[in-house]
Structure formats: structure tokens, C-alpha cells
Amino acid sequence: MNKFWIVLGALLVAGVSAYAGGLADAITETVPMAEPMAAESSVPGWVIPAAIIAVLIGVAVAANDDDDEEDGAEGS
Numbered sequence: 001m002n003k004f005w006i007v008l009g010a011l012l013v014a015g016v017s018a019y020a021g022g023l024a025d026a027i028t029e030t031v032p033m034a035e036p037m038a039a040e041s042s043v044p045g046w047v048i049p050a051a052i053i054a055v056l057i058g059v060a061v062a063a064n065d066d067d068d069e070e071d072g073a074e075g076s
Helices: 002-020 047-063
Strands: none
Touching: none
């Protein structure tokens, strides 16, 4: 009966160790490879936002939404 408890204890310890990761393979991480830099574009980074702002200003001016001038409601 004594051998039974020794074997059972050893199996229990081995099972707990395996479950806890003691017998699992070690995780190895690969070294990241440096990639060559992409060529810079010919357009500077401020051109596209400036064009978007110019279009928004143009749309706001073209809308011509004046609330001050109402038809026929001025001091009659």
C-alpha cells in the first residue's frame, strides 16, 4: 500500500507540474527583421490637409447662408 501512495503522489506532482506549464516547451521569440524604409512621396504632408481646408472654406462661402437678410420682413 505504501508503494501505491508513492506512485500516486509522483503522478499527482507530475500532473500538476505539467498542467502548470512546468513540462511545457519554452516559448522562443524571433528577432524582428528590419525592413527597408519606403521611398518618401513627392507631395509634402501639408498639401492634402491644406487642400481639404480650402475645399471646406469654398463650400462654406458658396453656401451663402445669411440669416440677416430675410425677404420682405425688414421694417415694414
